[in-house]
Amino acid sequence: MKTKIISTGLALGLAMSGSVALAEGTLNIYNWGNYTSPELITKFEEAFDIKVTIDGYDSNETMLAKVKQGNTGYDIVVPGDYMISIMIEQGLLEKIDPNTMENFGNVDPKWVDVYWDPGRSYSVPWQWGTTSFVVDSEVYKGDINTLALIFDAPPELKGRINMLNDMNDVINAGLRYLGYDRCNSNREELKALTELLIRAKADWRTMDYSTIEKLTSGDVDLSQNWNGASMRARAQRPSLVYAYPKEGFTGWMDNVAVLKGAPNLENAKLFVNFIMDPENAALISNFASYANGITGSAPFMKPELGSAPEIVMPADAPAPDFVPPCNQEVVDFYNKIWTKLKQ
Amino acid sequence: MVAPADISPTSDSQKLARARQIDARRKRNTRLYLLLPGLVIIGLFGLMPLSITLVYSFLKPGSYGGVEWVFSLDAYVQFFVERDIFDDTLSPNWAYISIFSRSIGLSFGATLGALILGFPTAYYIASKPAHQRNFWLFLITLPFWTNLLIRTYAMLIIIRDQGVINLALMNAGIIDKPISILYTDTAVFIGLIYSYLPFMVLPLYASLEKLDLRLIEAAYDLYASRFKVLTKIILPLAKPGIVAGCILVFIPGLGAYITPELLGGGKKLMIGNLIAIQFGSSRNWPFGSAAALILMAVVMLALLLYVRHGAKGARHG
Numbered sequence: 223m224k225t226k227i228i229s230t231g232l233a234l235g236l237a238m239s240g241s242v243a244l245a246e247g248t249l250n251i252y253n254w255g256n257y258t259s260p261e262l263i264t265k266f267e268e269a270f271d272i273k274v275t276i277d278g279y280d281s282n283e284t285m286l287a288k289v290k291q292g293n294t295g296y297d298i299v300v301p302g303d304y305m306i307s308i309m310i311e312q313g314l315l316e317k318i319d320p321n322t323m324e325n326f327g328n329v330d331p332k333w334v335d336v337y338w339d340p341g342r343s344y345s346v347p348w349q350w351g352t353t354s355f356v357v358d359s360e361v362y363k364g365d366i367n368t369l370a371l372i373f374d375a376p377p378e379l380k381g382r383i384n385m386l387n388d389m390n391d392v393i394n395a396g397l398r399y400l401g402y403d404r405c406n407s408n409r410e411e412l413k414a415l416t417e418l419l420i421r422a423k424a425d426w427r428t429m430d431y432s433t434i435e436k437l438t439s440g441d442v443d444l445s446q447n448w449n450g451a452s453m454r455a456r457a458q459r460p461s462l463v464y465a466y467p468k469e470g471f472t473g474w475m476d477n478v479a480v481l482k483g484a485p486n487l488e489n490a491k492l493f494v495n496f497i498m499d500p501e502n503a504a505l506i507s508n509f510a511s512y513a514n515g516i517t518g519s520a521p522f523m524k525p526e527l528g529s530a531p532e533i534v535m536p537a538d539a540p541a542p543d544f545v546p547p548c549n550q551e552v553v554d555f556y557n558k559i560w561t562k563l564k565q
Numbered sequence: 566m567v568a569p570a571d572i573s574p575t576s577d578s579q580k581l582a583r584a585r586q587i588d589a590r591r592k593r594n595t596r597l598y599l600l601l602p603g604l605v606i607i608g609l610f611g612l613m614p615l616s617i618t619l620v621y622s623f624l625k626p627g628s629y630g631g632v633e634w635v636f637s638l639d640a641y642v643q644f645f646v647e648r649d650i651f652d653d654t655l656s657p658n659w660a661y662i663s664i665f666s667r668s669i670g671l672s673f674g675a676t677l678g679a680l681i682l683g684f685p686t687a688y689y690i691a692s693k694p695a696h697q698r699n700f701w702l703f704l705i706t707l708p709f710w711t712n713l714l715i716r717t718y719a720m721l722i723i724i725r726d727q728g729v730i731n732l733a734l735m736n737a738g739i740i741d742k743p744i745s746i747l748y749t750d751t752a753v754f755i756g757l758i759y760s761y762l763p764f765m766v767l768p769l770y771a772s773l774e775k776l777d778l779r780l781i782e783a784a785y786d787l788y789a790s791r792f793k794v795l796t797k798i799i800l801p802l803a804k805p806g807i808v809a810g811c812i813l814v815f816i817p818g819l820g821a822y823i824t825p826e827l828l829g830g831g832k833k834l835m836i837g838n839l840i841a842i843q844f845g846s847s848r849n850w851p852f853g854s855a856a857a858l859i860l861m862a863v864v865m866l867a868l869l870l871y872v873r874h875g876a877k878g879a880r881h882g
Contacts, residue, residue: 281845281846283630283846283848284845286630287844290630290631308629312629388846389842389846389847390846423832427748427830428830428831428832429831429832430831439725440726441725441726441727441748553848557847557849558647558660560842560847561661561664561839564832564833565659565660565661565663565664565833
């Protein structure tokens, strides 16, 4: 009986993995939740007669953990910049050479020689944006382009601040305010950073990812935030302004890549080429409100994206700072600081 | 049955005995097969993950999540002893101790709160005529028809600065500035009580329902005061329900994840959240596993103490 159950289970498992591996005309995408334009998918399905399934994750680390277990059945993933370099290093991505594909010429040259995939042999741009903060200009009337609003909060913002519940985003902002390097392992500097964070935390109300909801409900008047989310929050609270702090802010890019051993490799390549078409890239941006890194897509985008101050950076803003993954020693330091901060 | 000493064994009685044996074995086998699905599920989804957790807790963390297959006690050492990152001195790890004690304190407080709120409720239901009780029990279980996450969001909307309570109080002119409840320990405390109150009411009701009201009458006849009746009659008889209810509230409260995350504002960790981040941004699966096991050990220790104390009390009582 026991052996029968086990063998039935095995047969079922084999049948299922077999159907995933052998199925033709399908493509399985594993992307951040609420991030894939349905219009784009329909268009792709109709153009190539391929059935697309989409599954969602909420952080790079969740995605990595699942992919590392193997046999996910997914073809396409959309990791952030530093995660692409980790996944290449770990041998999790298929070398699909997008740089030889038909539509590659549309990729903005500034997104070709990137630190996480120099020359683009594994991945192509999906969307890119910045992580800074947004503040209600009616509550605080002064100059907003400084991190002092977060780390040395003026009286009107004390207790009205939300920070992202994200170790790297909070620590990197602190390092920028103090003028120290990212991926820092200098103990004196980290000590100063820890003191700064603990002091500043007294003025923060929450540390949470749900920034749009915190801002629109009136729970906070300032929130560390991504630019696209800030634009969506502004739609409901028009006095919000996205800051470009003079001390610097984080830039990031999510990239489309193909998993090693993808069951539908050819379909995945079709998709990678498909999204480098300016018209299709514009569909991606229209859905999630971030820039896409494909030249010539602007004319197909919603007009409000072309003029949004969250997306069009002012000329005097510092360049976005793309932070590579830090080594284990630094991560261990950061973990300790983070636990101290939240104990 | 006939005792074997009374008559000499015949082939017939031997056959009968054998038939009985076979029958007994068959019954045993049937029971075993009936048990099997449950055992398989517990084995597969209970013990196996637990064993994996146990093994992982004794390994080294992989550089990008996962584990390296090298034996190490670091995860446990890290929990109790901290090497100061600034001057390398060793000291007890106050960060984790304070996270654990906050969780235990909040959960204990919520258990006490649920008991104080739940006892009169359960007593009220138990004192209703039998045909009305089901309706009241139905009301108690009603919140379970909704997902915990949604109920917690509802709570958030009710107690926030611009929420129902504050707006009502401000409109009535009782306060002119909103009372900040949300994103404090108080909010977590209220949220825990709200989430787990039914777990307290139901076992309490189960023991109070069986309460013989004649005992109370007898106590009054013997000139017991109301307080004496409560402490000498009702509480001792309700004790199994109180113990069960407290366990059912305290344990899930200790490991709560959603409630502190949403209502606490994320500024301070509780155990559940501390464990969760180890498998994400902290990239330390062994430490997450160790922390989960230490939490389990604390819970089991508390339970053992409780059970032993409870048993003793019953013997002496």
